[in-house]
Amino acid sequence: MPKLALQISAQLTNVQKLRPATDDAALMMRVKCSSCHEEHKKEVSFSPLDEVDVQGGKGKANFVMSCQFCKRPASANFETPTAKAPLYQPYDGPDFATLCVLEFRGMEPVGFVFEHTTWRAVSEAGAAFAELEFEDGEWTDYDEKGGCEVSVMEVEARWVRA
């Protein structure tokens, strides 16, 4: 079953360590069925702390669904974090880098929605921005500690084999 890394890229100005605000933050993505390749009509959202029963008594997963077309079951799990590989790896830009790794069964991600998640970051001057939200892929604020503008622009995401 494919393990896929969610990689992000962004233009960071006077800010670093971008990551979801909390470990239970939900990520929203567009997904398709691995069997019939139909894209799920709605974006799906789930968090590392969600636990739901997998059909047929096959344990628990962070997310389960059935394909709307072929009805096959699908599920997804965040990779269990370790000391070396935390749940979310803070992003320092500017190139694509892995944010987190998920394992998909019967489904594949085809997109990611930054605007659904609350993020956090730290300014170069050390000020914490604990709850930031993107609007049309952009976020800007003013860092009083550093006396400068801080921003995250041109966010992009991609999925690659982990």
Ligand SMILES: [Zn+2]
């Ligand atoms: Zn299907």
